[in-house]
Amino acid sequence: MSVSSAERDGLIRAAFEGKLYPPDALLMSHQCSVAKDRAYSPYSHFPVGAALLAKDGAIIRGCSVDNVIYSETICAERVAIVKAVSDGVTDFRALAVTSNLFSAITPCGLCRQVLHEFCDPRMAIFLVPGDYPSSDVRETTLGKLFPALAGHSAMVH
Numbered sequence: 001m002s003v004s005s006a007e008r009d010g011l012i013r014a015a016f017e018g019k020l021y022p023p024d025a026l027l028m029s030h031q032c033s034v035a036k037d038r039a040y041s042p043y044s045h046f047p048v049g050a051a052l053l054a055k056d057g058a059i060i061r062g063c064s065v066d067n068v069i070y071s072e073t074i075c076a077e078r079v080a081i082v083k084a085v086s087d088g089v090t091d092f093r094a095l096a097v098t099s100n101l102f103s104a105i106t107p108c109g110l111c112r113q114v115l116h117e118f119c120d121p122r123m124a125i126f127l128v129p130g131d132y133p134s135s136d137v138r139e140t141t142l143g144k145l146f147p148a149l150a151g152h153s154a155m156v157h
């Protein structure tokens, strides 16, 4: 899929004005790349960007944030979701994620579990290659990536 920058800008503007609904792979692909450019990755040298599309059309970006205590590094996907939840946004339509790898990456196990807390298994996940738009975006769902759900219903009382 390839678009001119003018078309892309138009889509992004439309989304900011709340007109673009439901989710659009193009817009999300661009937004997660913007997030990737803000990643803090002095140790991993592996910047990752994520973008969540909320049901109301809002876009919440997240970037990976490394830490000198390596285990305290946090993924872009979890940054996006905790940002959203702390701003009162808990209904999502899509997630996009990208890194500099030409082959698209998928969210790690921890992020899948955290996404499962808030997102429907049918929620679209756009896997955006680092050389997008030269290579195509892959679309999957949370349910496909995380089929054996650790249900939390038993924990809710």
Ligand SMILES: O=c1ccn([C@H]2C[C@H](O)[C@@H](CO)O2)c(=O)[nH]1
Residues within 6 Å of the ligand: 041, 044, 046, 047, 048, 049, 063, 064, 065, 066, 073, 074, 075, 076, 077, 105, 106, 107, 108, 111
């Ligand atoms: O799905 C992933 C995989 C990795 N990372 C980040 C965490 C760390 O900053 C770097 C290396 O693991 O990539 C993410 O943000 N999301």
Ligand SMILES: [Zn+2]
Residues within 6 Å of the ligand: 075, 076, 077, 078, 107, 108, 109, 110, 111, 112
């Ligand atoms: Zn992760």
